[in-house]
Amino acid sequence: MSLIYRRRAYQPKYTQVISDYLGEIVPFAKRVDKLYLVIPMVFLKTIEWSIYRWYETPIRRFYGIKGNELIYMITKRCNARCPKCGIWKQPESNDQHLHVSHFINCLKRLHYNLYQVTLTGGEPLLYKMDVMRIAEEARKLNVPMVIVSNGTFLDKQFLERYNELGHILVISVDSVEKDKWNEFRGRKDFDIVMPKIILARHVLGDKLRIQSVYAKETASEIPKVIEFCRKHGIKHNIQLHQDFHGDWHDPDGATMVDNDTPCAARKNICIYPNGDVVKCFDHRKIPLAEEPLGNIAKQDIIEILCSKRSTEISKIMKTCNLRCKNMSCNKSQNLLFK
Amino acid sequence: MLERLIDSALSQKQRFSFIIVVDDKSPLQLNYQSDKVQYLQMKKNSGPAAARNVGIKYALENDCDYYLFTDHDCILDKEWNKEMTSFLARTEFGAVGGMTYVWGNTLLDYYHGINGTLAGKWLLPEKKELWYMPSLNFGMKRHVTEEFPFDERFPTAAGEDVDVCLRLRSKYKIGFCPRAKLWHDFGYKNTINDFSRFVRLFMKYKSSSATVYEGHTVLMWDSSVSIYEGNMYESNL
Numbered sequence: 377m378s379l380i381y382r383r384r385a386y387q388p389k390y391t392q393v394i395s396d397y398l399g400e401i402v403p404f405a406k407r408v409d410k411l412y413l414v415i416p417m418v419f420l421k422t423i424e425w426s427i428y429r430w431y432e433t434p435i436r437r438f439y440g441i442k443g444n445e446l447i448y449m450i451t452k453r454c455n456a457r458c459p460k461c462g463i464w465k466q467p468e469s470n471d472q473h474l475h476v477s478h479f480i481n482c483l484k485r486l487h488y489n490l491y492q493v494t495l496t497g498g499e500p501l502l503y504k505m506d507v508m509r510i511a512e513e514a515r516k517l518n519v520p521m522v523i524v525s526n527g528t529f530l531d532k533q534f535l536e537r538y539n540e541l542g543h544i545l546v547i548s549v550d551s552v553e554k555d556k557w558n559e560f561r562g563r564k565d566f567d568i569v570m571p572k573i574i575l576a577r578h579v580l581g582d583k584l585r586i587q588s589v590y591a592k593e594t595a596s597e598i599p600k601v602i603e604f605c606r607k608h609g610i611k612h613n614i615q616l617h618q619d620f621h622g623d624w625h626d627p628d629g630a631t632m633v634d635n636d637t638p639c640a641a642r643k644n645i646c647i648y649p650n651g652d653v654v655k656c657f658d659h660r661k662i663p664l665a666e667e668p669l670g671n672i673a674k675q676d677i678i679e680i681l682c683s684k685r686s687t688e689i690s691k692i693m694k695t696c697n698l699r700c701k702n703m704s705c706n707k708s709q710n711l712l713f714k
Numbered sequence: 715m716l717e718r719l720i721d722s723a724l725s726q727k728q729r730f731s732f733i734i735v736v737d738d739k740s741p742l743q744l745n746y747q748s749d750k751v752q753y754l755q756m757k758k759n760s761g762p763a764a765a766r767n768v769g770i771k772y773a774l775e776n777d778c779d780y781y782l783f784t785d786h787d788c789i790l791d792k793e794w795n796k797e798m799t800s801f802l803a804r805t806e807f808g809a810v811g812g813m814t815y816v817w818g819n820t821l822l823d824y825y826h827g828i829n830g831t832l833a834g835k836w837l838l839p840e841k842k843e844l845w846y847m848p849s850l851n852f853g854m855k856r857h858v859t860e861e862f863p864f865d866e867r868f869p870t871a872a873g874e875d876v877d878v879c880l881r882l883r884s885k886y887k888i889g890f891c892p893r894a895k896l897w898h899d900f901g902y903k904n905t906i907n908d909f910s911r912f913v914r915l916f917m918k919y920k921s922s923s924a925t926v927y928e929g930h931t932v933l934m935w936d937s938s939v940s941i942y943e944g945n946m947y948e949s950n951l
Contacts, residue, residue, distance in 0.1 A: 403939075409828075413824070416821055417828065423913060427920050431920050
């Protein structure tokens with residue numbers, strides 16, 4: 377494995393190479409204060425740029441820096457019918473569902489580099505046995521884990537073991553009022569889930585977190601959720617509404633938090649229920665990233681991540697100024713829940 | 715070159731508690747003796763990361779508060795120690811980088827000067843801290859040094875400083891002190907004759923960056939910009 381690439385399908389277009397070149401050269405040329413030196417300096421800069429781009433270097437491989445988050449959408453299936461989300465409308469078929477062993481292999485390959493593995497969905501706890509296997513493995517590999525769940529399938533036995541493993545559980549709560557809750561979930565499960573949240577707080581302590589989506593529909597509910605969390609000593613995070621193919625709307629006056637920050641989601645390695653690998657679950661908004669980078673059931677994850685296209689997509693993501701930059705991937709983990 | 719560096723270190727307005735020279739089993743003989751300099755000899759050539767860790771160990775045993783690093787081909791400004799240590803003392807930054815100028819006068823030196831080849835990199839977009847600072851003009855507080863030693867798996871003088879910066883930034887920030895000045899001598903005598911050295915230098919950096927890339931998997935290179943004279947003072951600092 378190396379950064380030596382061959383020409384293959386999905387190779388970046390020449391226009392992207394030119395764009396990359398100009399992106400380096402133009403700002404540099406502006407630094408040259410003597411007009412007669414512009415050409416020789418641009419020549420030298422072109423040499424440097426070419427070396428960084430084309431020089432095929434043997435590399436020494438070693439690992440040990442925890443800079444990545446591995447996010448596994450374990451399933452698109454969900455018991456809830458939240459109108460904010462449309463993922464549950466397209467559940468994967470049984471033959472599209474990745475066997476958990478493939479993901480565990482992927483976790484083992486990457487664990488030196490992971491500061492966190494996150495399980496999301498759909499509802500991850502529909503696959504409670506698989507989730508627990510991953511949680512056990514993550515513990516052995518010393519990788520902190522986070523599950524984002526709707527809380528329906530929590531039980532005492534699961535919570536106690538999960539607590540022993542030291543991982544974090546995030547439950548999505550957009551209202552603490554029964555009628556609104558049931559409307560937001562598309563299911564009348566307030567009386568089922570609420571006691572489980574209290575149980576989870578009791579068992580997990582501060583390893584339980586609550587996350588709410590700030591949308592036009594929830595704007596008046598969020599303060600009540602915050603108050604609920606404060607009362608029960610639960611850390612809380614608000615995420616600005618994103619398009620998950622649902623029916624909710626942006627809150628009035630919502631704007632991008634930061635237009636200039638390079639997208640930190642480049643650090644992410646995202647896995648679909650069928651094992652497809654992408655850098656970001658919103659990858660279809662980037663033409664070069666539309667197709668998955670590979671599939672962990674068929675290829676080694678390191679090989680997938682070291683592909684030329686993966687690198688090019690990372691470069692593009694630094695300037696893709698999309699709304700999804702408001703999501704939690706762009707925030708430092710210790711700043712998320714307060 | 716080393717003698718020139720030691721002279722500049724000994725003539726600091728604010729004296730160093732210790733000056734430690736680590737000889738990484740160099741084939742060159744140092745004909746310079748001073749009782750104010752501690753010479754440590756590596757048993758075998760192990761690379762700058764291992765050599766610096768030996769120096770760090772010695773300084774930790776002698777209970778130093780601040781750990782400043784430079785290279786043999788540098789010349790320190792007389793205020794360098796004062797500026798670096800006072801910056802660390804008065805700020806919350808865990809580490810600091812100073813302003814690096816080029817010493818020579820060839821076109822290649824001019825290029826490195828405006829390119830900021832061995833200067834630090836601002837972390838974008840705010841430019842309030844550094845993404846990276848080369849270890850030739852670098853300092854850390856004691857607890858940061860203890861927590862983040864150099865990775866000795868880097869065998870040459872390339873990449874080990876990027877790696878340590880990326881790791882320590884997971885917990886601390888690296889500040890920039892433009893008044894802590896030093897000059898780096900690339901050793902170019904002539905633009906034409908030394909052109910191949912210029913190319914080889916970047917080939918070495920590319921090789922090390924590929925290693926750092928794999929180690930950290932995610933490249934954060936492009937969220938930064940090199941420091942040069944034109945952007946060393948930021949209005950929002």
